[in-house]
Amino acid sequence: MVPSITTYTRKDGTKRKHRYYVCSNFHNKGSAACKANSIKAYEAEDEVINRIEKLVTNKQKLYKTLKEINSSSASSLNKLNKELEQIENRLLEIQQLQDKYMEAFEKNTLPIDILQERLQKVSNEKRELE
Secondary structure, rough: OOEEEEEEEEOOOEEEEEEEEEHHHHHHHOOOOOOOOOOOHHHHHHHHHHHHHHHHHOOOHHHHHHHHHHHHHHHHHHHHHHHHHHHHHHHHHHHHHHHHHHHHHHHHOHHHHHHHHHHHHHHHHHHHHH
């Protein structure tokens, strides 16, 4: 849900604005993607505040919720660290490959057109990984 504002012009010419939350697909892509599913902003915000107040007053539930959030965050962080390690390893491999290509070129064992093609390929992959 994303915030949205509608403006109405009254009969006397003054304008009145109403705040809503609408489906983000509807907001970004129009009615072909989704319905507006709009809700009044004040009602939604009051409900969120009420739920937060209920959560805070129930210490056991708050502790359980925070524990779940921390566990989920730790799990996500571990996955991201593993992915980062794989990317860094691949970047190192690419650097070594580029060095080998340049060494082969310097020894005249690799023609320029093949060198350019291979360097371009690994440079593109390197750029994507970075």
